[in-house]
Amino acid sequence: MPFIDHFEPGKVVIDGTSYTQDVLIHGDDVMTWFRVETDLLNEADLQFLLSEGAKEILLGLGPPAGRVEVPPETKAALSHWPVRFDYLGSAEAVTAFNAAGGSSSLALVVGAELPSEP
Numbered sequence: 001m002p003f004i005d006h007f008e009p010g011k012v013v014i015d016g017t018s019y020t021q022d023v024l025i026h027g028d029d030v031m032t033w034f035r036v037e038t039d040l041l042n043e044a045d046l047q048f049l050l051s052e053g054a055k056e057i058l059l060g061l062g063p064p065a066g067r068v069e070v071p072p073e074t075k076a077a078l079s080h081w082p083v084r085f086d087y088l089g090s091a092e093a094v095t096a097f098n099a100a101g102g103s104s105s106l107a108l109v110v111g112a113e114l115p116s117e118p
Contacts, residue, residue: 060093
């Protein structure tokens with residue numbers, strides 16, 4: 001299971017590899033992740049994890065407390081899946097993922113996107 005070495009807004013380091021885009025971790029796989037709409041989460045954004053049998057998905061919705069919105073209709077659609085969804089800021093999701101250490105049914109989607117300009 002991958003380990004997240006470091007997280008800060010705009011960068012996440014997983015097993016020594018740096019990413020400056022959002023990432024998805026499931027099992028031993030780490031991949032960059034793109035949403036259908038930039039600042040909204042849709043059911044389609046998680047289709048891969050849902051079809052792969054994830055039982056718990058930690059959603060790191062950006063720094064510090066979340067930049068990605070989860071509309072009520074998305075939460076309603078996701079509630080029909082036999083999956084636990086945790087909606088967290090990215091730093092909190094990273095901490096929870098590393099603490100879980102090794103659960104193959106756990107997936108992480110973390111917003112490592114670059115912070116917006118002031």
